[in-house]
Amino acid sequence: MMKRWIQRALPGGEALQSLVDGLAEELGRSVVLDDPLVRLMCASRHFGDEDPVRVRTLLQGIADDEAIRHVVSQGVTGWTRPGYLEGRDDLGLKPRYCVPILERGYMLGILMVVAKDGDLTAAETGAIARTARAVAAEMYAERLAADTDQEQTRDLVNRLVGADSAQRSAARRRLLDDGLLPAGPHVVVTVVAVAGLRGPSGRVGTALRGALEPFRQTRTAHGLSAVDQDRAVLVQVFDREPAEEELELQARGVVRSLGTFLDRGATTLVGVGGRRAELADAWISHDQARVALRAARRMPRLGGIGDWERLGEYAVLLQLPDEALDDSLVPEPLRRLLDGGGNARLEETLRCFLENAGSVPRTAEILEVHRTSLYYRLRQIQEMTGLDLDDGAHRLVLHLGLRLWDLVRAPADQPS
Known part of the structure; x- marks a missing residue:
């Protein structure tokens, strides 16, 4: 029953499933075929060697995040030759013999065989190698077809949000005529960027496609994505106006997925554009998403996610080019305060005072200080800056x- 359910429910295809089943029967061991993101494609029946991770994966259709992170941390997704994956008792994971499925420079997947004793015979590894070659040939043909579709989609999305109005119009007509996206009524563009990853070429693009895939079709939106090496654009048309919290949860889901698929050295930033009424204005939302992405890079307090609708005056300041955003823009009177050693308390006081429209009672309440103390701090600020707070x-x-000071203190090694 389990074997029939797997064949019916998983996306690996009959030919791949047959190869996995044949190898498992020959070895008398459990076998699984994962995609490059360690997501389940095909699985054999059990042979009494199953572990909790395998059982949960078959029931859920995907491994737990922690199990995927363990595989990624071992570097398996970048292997060029077979090897043993270490087990993890705390995860309920037995050792596995892993063979990367490679064809003409493409990383297509990972063939895994449960090897609890960690000692396969030469005959067994030979059988696994033969199956891996057959799997690679089968998957490569599918990859070529998928690449063609992805390239066409990427081109349409990039032209839809590009600078050329004629190309935008042509792309919009094609998307509508082919039924790939509806015309409206609520259009949002999200831009995702990844930096700091060391590893095989194309790995980030694969991870981006995997992270954005769940948002191509949701209960309330239709979407298309364009992936370009270390960044991606997601265009979504919602049936109803999405709430800020909904888009934030979506962005956090993308960050979380990329954190699972990539190693811990990767930095992910997300910019969410403004809400537009029709697909013809997707380019405006895209430009706004790029500004929001810059905000995510330059403002650590945003936690890596910028939303145009929440930027306020920062949206105007971030129109300045990167080369202009340096500390020379900070007014000299303020620099005297910020450069003075040990003035963090005065900076906090000034921020609170200005954020509350110069209200002394409200500022004192928030800072939890007596008004006399607050007046003393404000006098200090006036003396140091030479400016009148009235x-x-x-x-x-x-x-x-x-x-401006918030923006010019951006970390230098994050994606822009």
Whole structure:
């Protein structure tokens, strides 16, 4: 029963399933074929060697995140030759003999055989190698077809959000005519960027496609993605206006997936564009998403996710090119305060005072200080900056300067 259920439910295809089953019967061991993101494609029946990870994977259709991270941390997704994957008792994972499925530079998948004793015979490894070659030939043909579809989709999406209005119109007509996306009424573009990964070429693109795949079709939206090496664009058309919290959860889901599929050295940033009324305006949302991505890079407090609708005045400041966003933009009066050693408390006081429209009672309440202490700090700020906090123009200089200061302190090694 389990074997028939697997053949019917998993996406590996009859030919691949037959190869996996044949190898398992020959070895008398459990065999599984995963895709390059360690997601289940085909699985044989059990041979009494199953472990909790295998059982959960068959029931859920995908391995637990922690199990996938363990495989990735062992470097298996970058192997070029067979080897043993270490077991993990705390995960309920027995050792496995893993063979990377490679064909003409493509990493197509991973063939895994449960090897609890860690000692396969030469005859067994030979049988596994023969099956791996047959699996590679079968998967390569499928990969070529998938690459053609992905390239066409990538081209359409990139033209839809590009700078050329004629190409945008042509791409929109093609997407609508082919039924790939509806015209509206709520369009949102998200941009995802990954940096800091060391490993095989194409691995980030594969991970991006896997992370965005769940959002191509949801209960409330239709989407298409374009993946380009270390970044991707996701265009979605929602049936109803998506809430900010919904889009934030979606962005966090993308970050979490990429954190599972890639090693811990990778940094993921997400920019969510503004909400537009029709597909013809997807390019506007895309431009806004790029600004939001810059905000995610330059403002650590955003946790790697920027949303245009939440940027406020930062959306205007981030229109400045990267080369212009340096500390020379910070007004000199404010620099005297920020550069003075040990003035973190005064900076916090100034921020709170300005954020609360110069209200002394509200500022004192939030900072939990007596008003006398607050007045003393404000006098110190005025003395150091030479500006009058009762003057609206002076307050604007300080407030704008603090916003610029937030942006120019961006980490230098994150994607832009």
